Amino acid sequence: MSKLHVTTSINGEPVEFLCEADQSVLDVLRNTLGLTGSKEGCGTGDCGACSITLDGRLVCSCLVLAPEIEGRQITTIEGMAQGDHLHPLQQKFLEMAALQCGICTPGVLVAAKALLERNPDPSETDVRYWLAGNLCRCTGYDKIVRAVLETAADMRGAA
Amino acid sequence: MNAIDNKWIGRRTIRPDGADKVTGRAGYAADNSMPGMIWGKVLRSPHPHAMIRGINTARAEALPGVKAVVTAKDIVDFPLDKSVMLGIQDMRWMCRNVMAREKALFHGHPVAAVAATTEEIAAEACKLIEVEYEVLPHVIEIEDAIMADAPILHDFLRHEGKPSNIAATMVNKLGDVDAGFAEADIIIERSFKTRPVHQGYIEPHACTVSCTADGKATIWSSSQGQFMVRAMTSLLTGIPQSNIRAIPAEIGGGFGAKTIIYLEPLAVLLSKKSGRPVKMVMSREEVFRGTGPTSGSMSTVKIGAKKDGTIVAAQGTFYLQAGGLPGSPLRGPVGCSFAPYDIPNVLSVGYDVVSNRSKVAAYRAPGAPLGAYATECVMDELAEALKIDPLELRLKNTARPGTKAAYGVVFGSITFEDTVKAIRNHPHYSAPLDRAPAKGVVRGRGVASGFWFNAAGESSAQVNITEDGNVTVTTGHPDVGGSRASIANVTAELLGIEHKRISVLIGDTASIGFSNLTGGSRVTFASAMVVTQSTEKVIGQLKERAARIWKIDPEAVVWSDGAARPAGANAGQFPPLTLKDLAAKANEMGGPIGAGIQLTTVGADPGFATHVVGVEVDVELGIVRVLRYTAAQDVGRALHPDYVEGQIQGGVVQGIGWALAEEYLFDKQGRLDNASFLDYRMPVCSDVPMIEPVVLEIPNPKHPQGVRGAGEAPIVPPLAAISNAVHDALGKRFYSLPMSPPKVLAALDG
Numbered sequence: 001m002s003k004l005h006v007t008t009s010i011n012g013e014p015v016e017f018l019c020e021a022d023q024s025v026l027d028v029l030r031n032t033l034g035l036t037g038s039k040e041g042c043g044t045g046d047c048g049a050c051s052i053t054l055d056g057r058l059v060c061s062c063l064v065l066a067p068e069i070e071g072r073q074i075t076t077i078e079g080m081a082q083g084d085h086l087h088p089l090q091q092k093f094l095e096m097a098a099l100q101c102g103i104c105t106p107g108v109l110v111a112a113k114a115l116l117e118r119n120p121d122p123s124e125t126d127v128r129y130w131l132a133g134n135l136c137r138c139t140g141y142d143k144i145v146r147a148v149l150e151t152a153a154d155m156r157g158a159a
Numbered sequence: 160m161n162a163i164d165n166k167w168i169g170r171r172t173i174r175p176d177g178a179d180k181v182t183g184r185a186g187y188a189a190d191n192s193m194p195g196m197i198w199g200k201v202l203r204s205p206h207p208h209a210m211i212r213g214i215n216t217a218r219a220e221a222l223p224g225v226k227a228v229v230t231a232k233d234i235v236d237f238p239l240d241k242s243v244m245l246g247i248q249d250m251r252w253m254c255r256n257v258m259a260r261e262k263a264l265f266h267g268h269p270v271a272a273v274a275a276t277t278e279e280i281a282a283e284a285c286k287l288i289e290v291e292y293e294v295l296p297h298v299i300e301i302e303d304a305i306m307a308d309a310p311i312l313h314d315f316l317r318h319e320g321k322p323s324n325i326a327a328t329m330v331n332k333l334g335d336v337d338a339g340f341a342e343a344d345i346i347i348e349r350s351f352k353t354r355p356v357h358q359g360y361i362e363p364h365a366c367t368v369s370c371t372a373d374g375k376a377t378i379w380s381s382s383q384g385q386f387m388v389r390a391m392t393s394l395l396t397g398i399p400q401s402n403i404r405a406i407p408a409e410i411g412g413g414f415g416a417k418t419i420i421y422l423e424p425l426a427v428l429l430s431k432k433s434g435r436p437v438k439m440v441m442s443r444e445e446v447f448r449g450t451g452p453t454s455g456s457m458s459t460v461k462i463g464a465k466k467d468g469t470i471v472a473a474q475g476t477f478y479l480q481a482g483g484l485p486g487s488p489l490r491g492p493v494g495c496s497f498a499p500y501d502i503p504n505v506l507s508v509g510y511d512v513v514s515n516r517s518k519v520a521a522y523r524a525p526g527a528p529l530g531a532y533a534t535e536c537v538m539d540e541l542a543e544a545l546k547i548d549p550l551e552l553r554l555k556n557t558a559r560p561g562t563k564a565a566y567g568v569v570f571g572s573i574t575f576e577d578t579v580k581a582i583r584n585h586p587h588y589s590a591p592l593d594r595a596p597a598k599g600v601v602r603g604r605g606v607a608s609g610f611w612f613n614a615a616g617e618s619s620a621q622v623n624i625t626e627d628g629n630v631t632v633t634t635g636h637p638d639v640g641g642s643r644a645s646i647a648n649v650t651a652e653l654l655g656i657e658h659k660r661i662s663v664l665i666g667d668t669a670s671i672g673f674s675n676l677t678g679g680s681r682v683t684f685a686s687a688m689v690v691t692q693s694t695e696k697v698i699g700q701l702k703e704r705a706a707r708i709w710k711i712d713p714e715a716v717v718w719s720d721g722a723a724r725p726a727g728a729n730a731g732q733f734p735p736l737t738l739k740d741l742a743a744k745a746n747e748m749g750g751p752i753g754a755g756i757q758l759t760t761v762g763a764d765p766g767f768a769t770h771v772v773g774v775e776v777d778v779e780l781g782i783v784r785v786l787r788y789t790a791a792q793d794v795g796r797a798l799h800p801d802y803v804e805g806q807i808q809g810g811v812v813q814g815i816g817w818a819l820a821e822e823y824l825f826d827k828q829g830r831l832d833n834a835s836f837l838d839y840r841m842p843v844c845s846d847v848p849m850i851e852p853v854v855l856e857i858p859n860p861k862h863p864q865g866v867r868g869a870g871e872a873p874i875v876p877p878l879a880a881i882s883n884a885v886h887d888a889l890g891k892r893f894y895s896l897p898m899s900p901p902k903v904l905a906a907l908d909g
Contacts, residue, residue, distance in 0.1 A: 042835065046836035097805060099180055100412075
């Protein structure tokens, strides 16, 4: 069977690619398009390291088939900073050491950004439940939760 | 916390590798690709225990797109009768772990590997390999493996003269334990079980390897030691170390399990055979089935004390799962369990038990949590029986400088009692406890302590001054949790310059001197030591250059605040020469400026921790929730406090998972039943509270900055601390982990 042709938008840029019908978005991002910021921790939607947004909705890119993003808009960790200007979450994660090995960090950041876009004033519990789909084995989550809460407070202050 | 007036050490600076990691640009093992690259896949045994009578790879090799197939016969054999050690690893077992040789020893044991133009073709080819197995009876659990009629995994293993699954015994002895128990007014003896748990790093094992026609191999992989990758791959493939360049990718978590290799030698052999670069990436299922975990255990601990709480004797018996090949971390429970206490009579014995599971790998303070679980739970019962506060019981028996530990050392400047006092004095310990806040909910509080040896060992560093007067520092240690940030702080402090002017890099095996593993809580200790000595050499060079420019004696020059200055009025009047000034003049005044050190570091005094935890038990659902957690530890000096706190917080949460939810479950066919993150339940963000670290900084006198290893001690106390808290809540003691909802409900019903 010949490959499928997909036209989509990634981080605001028009993108075309060829894929097999059963390839995941994550596989295409990493192995076809060279966007390796999204990580494969499990391939079964349990770890969240491959988190992206699809038309603004937070999804695990390992669970979305690549042909499904035809005509849709996705954003990945590579689209989070604007040029050399980090997103406030990225900056806060650095300042508050909210990462150790960093493998879960892209997924956590994409998920946290999606949270703050929906809820600019989350409680600690809101953050913990929203991020419950992003496994981190290094940090014990403490500094991640604090960084998200502080970023939210800063962004509310700036708004 | 510390009175030392430092400008950079102890500052929460931004890590040198941070921007790459928050933007997705950091290169982890699976992120690499090469021109012409093909994909490797592993065929794994469908049986937990089987003789391999033959392997026919002809059909796989004939599949279009297949470029190479390897089996055990391509790997260097290490005969069973002669041990060849690389560090603590016996190559006899490593060669049989990366590829089954005579026998498949666990479900998921590699039996062949294929490289093909796509992952799909490689997977298809694996199915075409015909393996003739003679299936043997299998054994999974310790209690079954040590029975007289158990299936024997290795007929060359003998225990007490008979074929056995007990591969090794370790004994630590101090005094006369029988005489000690005879003096005791009270003796408590209990038996405990723990299940194997996986290290759970989010990055699966991966590598890319390129072998060229001249016999050279370049390996790009993530590990806890590129020099280990080079040495082990060399031993298993026969390629000399000088022809292997191991490049450390960013590592997405290891926790001990990446101190050995799985894929690299297979990828090297596939690349060599095919003449193409080969990439291999494990699936999460392969990680669960084929790598790690740490040992499950069966332990008995007996402690005898006087009425006043003075412990007179302690005895521990620890059976640890090794997996299919020998090598469980016996030293952990045998050596660590009683080390916090000054006990005159100790007998601590460990047994290494093989069974048809994946070979265990190191996990954060390997084995120590298993022993501390048993000992610290018995300590809690002893305190309860004697009506002594559990922390006071620990203080009464605390090991001090000069105490002889059963594992053989006389302690130097140890600080165990400081950690106990830190918890005793913490508001958490004395906060009012609402024992029954709602119907069906009860709360309790528990404490426990722990010990870890801490390691030192070989490390190398190179500090170079760039032509424009900035600094690059290279070490040989993969950075698992922010060690580059600590090194930047140390170098900035010594040179008296802004930390942002310092670039900290991790060298590959061709660009930096030998450095032992990132493990044993040694990296910050050892790398700060070699970086300090290298930087001091550089400062010596800088002072010499200034002296030459000023035409004065180098002894008359001092280095302070980033510049050479005359030592005093007698030295003469000269304006300071900064790093930039001296770098600009380097070539005319003696050449490039830089220095390196290669050293076997010593002086890593052990680490102690004491924890208090508050839990809530839902008696309807059997769920135990951790509500509050406070962890005290002496780290000597926190070069970068965030990453020290992070080690404590991360270690504690791994301990919470171990205590409450994580376990390897096997079906009757000897197959792991929960090989996914859905069914293997690691703590998620909503499972845990904030973890409060109490970081004590009592400088280690044997280290230039006072550093004591910090990474491993935090996982030692949680298992017992949580058990003791659950007992406090329910009035019932659990003697096996995890305290998962089904077990809690069964205990409440029973």
